[in-house]
Amino acid sequence: MRFLGLLAVLASSAWLPASGQTDDVCRAEDRTYSTKNVPAGSHQPFEQLNPLLGSLSTKFYITVVNLTPHRIRLQNTHSYQMDTFEFGDVPQGRARQNRIKYRGTWSTGDDAGEAYYALDGTDKTFVLRVKTYASEPDPRRVVLDLSGMGLGQREYVFPGGETAVSLVITGSSRFGFQASLRHGPGNWMRNLYDVIGDRPVRHLVMPGTHDAAMSKITDKLTSIGSEPNTQNQGVNIYDQLRAGSRWFDLRIGSVHDNNDAAVNKGFWAMHLSDEMATVAIGNTGESLDEIVDEINRFTDENPGEVVFLAIRYLVGRYERPDRGPILWTAAVVNDFFAKLRGIKNRCPDLDDGGTGGLQNREASYFMDRNQGRGCVIPLLNGHLDRDGVPRESPGDGIYDMGRVMAVSDHWSNKMQASDMAPDQIANWRSATRGGGGDYGSLMIAQWLVTPDALASTAYSLQSFAIQPANPSLYWAGVNGMDPEHWPNVLLVDYIGVQQQDRWAWDQLSAELYTLAVGLNLYMISENCNVSPHRSPLLRSAQEEEGVVAAAAAAAAAAATLGGSLRAPWNGIVFANGTTLDNPPPDLHPGRMDVLPKGTRLGNGTVLEQSIPNPW
Structure with a gap:
């Protein structure tokens, strides 16, 4: 039997848990997709492409896409010199456009804010940081800090006008996580063979x-x-x-x-x-x-x-x-x-x-x-x-x-x-x-x-x-x-x-790549009329790796046929494309170590004196 044929057989085989019952079956009761409403977002009007109008804009957005079976829950926020810093939970299978409105114009030099998130049922956390650097040609930045998920950090410049920076997260605590900070392996379809191979x-x-x-x-x-x-x-x-x-x-x-x-x-x-x-x-x-x-x-x-x-x-x-x-x-x-x-x-x-x-x-x-x-x-x-x-x-x-x-x-x-x-x-x-x-x-x-x-x-x-x-x-x-x-x-x-x-290449973003992987892994797998197998995100990483290992043992040459969608990396990609693969553990661009007087906390409290950042 050819390797790929064996891989298909093994990948579609049922896992037998301790009870002896077949576990590789899609069940309606296992669906995690949330039907809860999220706040409506805003489309940028094309008139904001006018350099004059765009340069005067003080509205920006950070979109978080959740293609995991875990609710992404907002823990805390704080902001300084911002009129609006509205962040919230992101239910499973949904996206939230979080709103930011600066108090000043492009000349403001000390705007800052941070939003802290956790994934329910896991030990995974991440932080979204917004910071203005008045001396830089592109002063307004956002850092998507997923080091708490082992997925690294990426600094972006806001594209301009009233547009958004986007973050896509997929995977699960059992399967492993992937985010849009950088591209995965080129052969993403091959790496999803056991998920998509039997789908038309x-x-x-x-x-x-x-x-x-x-x-x-x-x-x-x-x-x-x-x-x-x-x-x-x-x-x-x-x-x-x-x-x-x-x-x-x-x-x-x-x-x-x-x-x-x-x-x-x-x-x-x-x-x-x-x-x-x-x-x-x-x-x-x-x-x-x-x-x-x-x-x-x-x-x-x-x-x-x-x-x-x-x-x-x-x-x-x-x-x-x-x-x-x-x-x-x-x-x-x-x-x-x-x-x-x-x-x-x-x-x-x-x-x-x-x-x-x-x-x-x-x-x-x-x-x-x-x-x-x-x-x-x-x-x-x-x-x-x-x-x-x-x-x-x-x-x-x-x-x-x-x-x-x-x-x-x-x-x-x-x-x-x-x-x-x-x-x-x-x-x-x-x-x-x-x-x-x-x-x-x-x-x-x-x-x-x-x-x-x-x-x-x-x-x-x-x-x-x-x-x-x-x-x-x-x-x-x-x-x-x-x-x-x-x-x-x-x-x-x-x-x-x-x-x-x-x-x-090192300046490109990976949102669409990760969105496609996540829709195939998560969204489509939640439809039992399309995918008869249990969602791969509800299987353990050990189960996934066991299937691949068995196939690899049958054909050692399989190593040339693809890498992993979740290769370990916890580095930093800066706005100019520069990458640090092994940064110091305390290096977090844009982090506010001290919350200055006037900082507004997520509960509405305004600090009357500067304090160390408790988060």
Whole structure:
């Protein structure tokens, strides 16, 4: 038996506790998801992207997402020179947007506050610290201090406007914890094999990236598309994969000589106002060659993943795109297919097994392919519907999306996050998961705002993503989910980017990565009509490790097939990306060792004299 097949058998086997009763069964009475209401949050209006308005703002937020079976309980707070410092409990499966309002403006130099939390039923604690450093170019900081959970500390700069810094926590006292301070291993799907392997793809949640290959502007087209209004990602496909993305919205076209349509100058990612318009506005991003190389680099390093390439456009444009599209001939399509054949770990001749689409196939069907190295699946959805032009090549692992997979792809086309969020939530709440009415398609939630050309040029797509859009996912989006209602793909712009133009890997944040892991581990596992097995978060770490150890003993080479989702680390990541892996135990950036006179305690008391911080 191959290692992965054995792993699947062992991972799905029942644990037999001392009573001799099977313990690996999902029971409704074990559900921990809380239906208690949490205070409504606030969406940042896009007008706050105006530098003048944004610079005058004194409102900020820290969102805490709880994807654990433990209530996150507020213990104490104190604040100094703040009008509002409102924090509270975070029930299981829910998110809370905590409110902060500074008394002064950006010139204030001594604002500070701390909120202390504990996880019920555990010895785990963490602290959220807010501090102003008047001498710094980015004066307002928050430190997410999870050293009391053994998960380290991370310092963030508030992104600006009236937006939020987010913290996502998943896991349990029995399973171990993971938080969004930094990314886990690249092959997160492989590391969740025993959890997701027997679930159909439509019962998974995965990050996705919108206009994924528009991570730079390459000017292969002569148009007015620029970085502010045309670039959609800060990092390339390789780093998007490392950041957790498994669904890639790719728009690929060919660029043709201005004087001779027969001269194809290559295949490029494109972001155009309308790829079929007489005059197309936009630009090009990564080349198809770069995309292929980046995918191959990732899958070489991280075997066992399932990567979907949803490829649109599939037309040509002149270098000066003012004469309409150039429809691909069979020869151009064959050249395109030749490029795609350079992708490693394609999966030829996939079939739905009579299930009605690949979205209904179990994840292990794809993860076990290529001797356990997983699948990269190009799904074509472009302008190839003409006689004599091939639309797919199943023998090469290249598929017509419409033939092999049922996909619901909902775009809100809203400029304000406050309009987009409820529209997306209403869409996925219309689809029940599990039971006789189980939703049968793969659902893509386009968690994106859509600014007009003037606003995107003035403020940039990046600013729209990292201030109004992405932070709202972690309170509004999460609170719009429950174990019966969630989308399959969370499609975003600028994955991992938390600060404007800070795109280096060590400056990226891991909220979406951790959210996807947590939704698969916790939220979906709480639905017994979807997951017949007991939630992995209710199993002990020893039970989990025992299953993996048994499989490893059967195949020692398995060590190359993935690391741990909970590798020990208790370091510090500073706002500039600098990392201390082994800091002194008493180093806690932003900590107030002395509470100054005037500090307001959580119970409303105002200190009349300075005292040592009792917490």
